[in-house]
Amino acid sequence: MPKSKIKSSEVNLKDHQYYFNRDLSWLEFNYRVLYEALDSRTPLLERLKFSAIFCSNLDEFFMVRIAGLKQQQEAGVTKLTPDGRTPSQQLADISARLRPLVSQQDQNFEYNLKSQLVAQGIHLINYVDLNQEQRTHLHEYFEAHIFPVLTPLAVDPSHPFPYISNLSLNLAVVVRDPETDKELFARVKVPSVLPRFIELPKELRQQQRDKTAIWTGVPLEQVIAHNLEFLFPGMIIQECHAFRVTRNADLEVEEDEAYDLLLAIEQELRKRRIGKSAVRLEIHASTPETIKHRLMQDLGLEDMDVYEVEGLLGHRDLFYFMSLPCPELKDPPWNPVTPNWVKEIQQRRSECETEDIPDGMDIFSAIREGDILVHHPYQAFSATVQEFITEAAYDPNVQAIKMTLYRTSGDSPIVKALIAAAENGKQVVALVELKARFDEENNILWARKLEQAGVHVVYGLVGLKTHTKTVLVVRQEDKQIRRYVHIGTGNYNPKTAKLYTDLGLFSCREELGADLTDLFNFLTGYSRQKSYRKLLVAPVSMRKRMIEMIRREAEHCRNGGTGRIVAKMNALVDPEIVEVLYEASRAGVEIDLIIRGMCCLRPGVEGISETIRVISVIGRFLEHSRIFYFHNGGKEEMYIGSADWMTRNLSRRVEAIVPVEDPNIIKELQEILGIMLSDNRQAWDLLPDGTYVQRRPSDEDHQQSTHETLMQMALNSVSTH
Known part of the structure; x- marks a missing residue:
């Protein structure tokens, strides 16, 4: 008997080995985002954009997911996830997987993208590399525009460690009092109301052969760091190190007790701005251990919570460079068509x-x-x-x-x-x-x-x-x-x-x-x-109906027919849905899943999920649509709607999925799914070990990109009329 036909009772489909961890799977998704910044086929400024998205995604991940795991850890939660991990194990495994990704992002920008920017006339310069004329200009700019906004905060027995706001960039400053020869510690917040990158005027830009550079500038924190004598007159500046803090930013609203939900959430938003406990500290690798440990102690963090980089902190600010007038360094503009x-x-x-x-x-x-x-x-x-x-x-x-x-x-x-x-x-x-x-x-x-x-x-x-x-x-x-x-x-x-x-x-x-x-x-x-x-409506009927349709495909196979499921969504996390998909695969149903982000299902496991394939499509557009196809013995059914196969969508949210009954629209949706399944430019295949491998065409002339194909189809649909 083929292993895919083994009775379900012979295997425990809830076994931890058949499930990926949702947070580790999310990190793999964010790596695919980062890869767009690493891929030389991506236009240069778009690569900076993807590096910024990677960073922005991570910020939210720490503010919500890591913060939640830390709360579980502190509360002594020992309940295992479907993949068999405790909160403490998850935090340790996340840290181990994430550190090389953060380092890869840092190294790519500092030693690859910055040099490519220079070749295009875009110079992000370190302050120490400026000439005297450029320094004089920035010195004057600092006095006029930056200095009035800054507030140095001393830290000593009469001045407790100041509150460090969420996602803020700061300078840890050590000064020496020449009168007492005593070292003092202070914090200076880099104001978010000012541009992160200070552009030099045209006459002071870098010269590149016979022409002036398109853009030359310096990170704001470096301008502040090299003008600290204005903030601490009479003191000797010993050292200065940038750091960035991430805090728990999830809202906690007791809705049953909230007389006015609007008011309750407004109050929680004020708490978010004030902030909750810190969950991450980002610092430069050159920061001395004494400064690092002082910050850790004052923020209540451990070694696992500290991420060191060699270059720029807060890559989310790289979005700035998308505003430069360099269309040749970006994706060709896309103007949606009017049907x-x-x-x-x-x-x-x-x-x-x-x-x-x-x-x-x-x-x-x-x-x-x-x-x-x-x-x-x-x-x-x-x-x-x-x-x-x-x-x-x-x-x-x-x-x-x-x-x-x-x-x-x-x-x-x-x-x-x-x-x-x-x-x-x-x-x-x-x-x-x-x-x-x-x-x-x-x-x-x-x-x-x-x-x-x-x-x-x-x-x-x-x-x-x-x-x-x-x-x-x-x-x-x-x-x-x-x-x-x-x-x-x-x-x-x-x-x-x-x-x-x-x-x-x-x-x-x-x-x-x-x-x-x-x-x-x-x-x-x-x-x-x-x-x-x-309509399929969650939390009323959607879960039940989805499971019924998956099992219906399995029943067709058991009765000698064929079964086929194609489902596109943002995430597949719900353990019950995963288990039912395993049952369907073991019955012989052919299943293709197009999942942009997290996928807790392990495909291609012998005797469990041999007939399940999972791909992720990452590119210039963020894949957000949800499409569900069931062959149903030839009586095809298709659905679109708002829900992913996640527990929160099926059980804790109001969602609606609508059946598509027009034959022409069904064909159109099938064509969209077919294009994505044959993609060899933006698609990544999920392997049984949890890693993703990007598809590559054997011949560049046969490259098939989902987004490029659909853009061309949209243009063709209106140009022929």
Whole structure:
């Protein structure tokens, strides 16, 4: 009997050896991000951008995941993860894996990228390498622009160690008092209100053969460090070392006890700004042990929490260089296309002589002709989703707009459209998720604006984050009410819609409209809705239905047929889903998983997951869409929506996944999955040992890049009409 057909009872599929650790898997994802900064095929300034993303990702990882593990460790938690680790073991293993990655990033920038920047006329210079004329300029700049902002803080028996704010860059300064010959310690914060890199004027830039460099500058902290005599007059500057601190920044809101959730989260945000316990200290490798241990002691950190680098601290500031006018050092610009169906509407309107939009010349008429799929950033968010909401806001036939908002920009046209809709007398409901991590403050600001305009703002359910991406528009048409819906995979954020790949479905199918009506009643009222006509809704029915569909594929195989699953998502972490996928693989189901980030499933294990393949696609756009395909004995089913296969998505969040029923849209989604599965430029294969290997074409002429292919397809789709 083939091992893949062994009965499930003969193997313990919960065994730790069959699961990867989620945090170590996340580190492997962030390494794939870092690799874009290492890869010579990536344009130079884009390589700096990826180094900045790697650093920014790590900051959040420490603020949330490491902080959480430390809290578990301090609380004496001994419960094992599905892969069999305690919190202490996880912290040790994370540290061991992360240190070489941090070193690799540091070395790549200092000894590779900086020299390549010089070759392109971009000079990030160390202060010690400046000539006298450049030093004189920076000396004057310091006096005029930097010195007034600085506040040196002494540390002695009468001045306790100052509070070091989260993600702040600081200088640890040792001075000697010539009168007492006593060494004194002080801290100087590098102000975040000033540019991290101080640019020299054109006449003082580096000369490169016969032309002046494009940009020449110095890190701000070095300018401060070489002008400390202004801050400590009469003292002898002994030494100065930069350091950076990361703190626990996760919110802790007891929702059951919070009378006003908005107020409770505002209070927690103030605590975050003040900060909780430190979780990481970044210092230069040259920092003396005495300074290092003093900082560790004052911050309550151990050796495991200290990360030493030889060069620049805080690579997230490298985003700065993307603003340089060097298009040849960046990816070619991409302008999302306007789909043909939108162009046809625009053409009809341009030929219309009235100011009001006649029936048949709006987005609603296009949706009535059949379901429509939109794919961002290949298709313009502004011309599709944003226009749908804007039209609804001003359409006299629209009676109500209901919408979930997880993350959006503060100046979003969508927020403005909702305000306009309320002012136009429409019933407008916005479910704002205040607990969207690191967007809480932004969400509070525009939630208040919505409330002030008369929008009914709801802040979600106790104990659940509302992560679903849905819009419901109720419209009076002749003598009937028709409901229009948009159900998507991404946030209603015009800015991220240009960077994240996401899908959305427009429809006026009655069952979907009824489902969204029930869902909004569940979110805003006291509904105990337990079943939906079409939608898979978490935490109500999604987990159960997903498991049923995976097991259905296995049953087809056991009955002599074939089974096939293709699933694309951001992360696969939920142990129950992993176990059911193992069961399906052992029954012979062919499974392809396209998972950008964390994957706790171990593919390709003999007798367990031989028929499961996992790839990750990393490139110029962040893969964010979720697509689920089930062969179902030839009666294919496809779904898109907001949920990953993570425990938090299936059990602790409100999520919605919609079945795709239009045959043409099903083919379109299958084509997207096929393109990703055949990618040999951006795709990485997950091996059974947990490592990822990037695919490489044998011939550069046969390179297949997911993002390049889909951009070209988008251009072709409109250029032929």
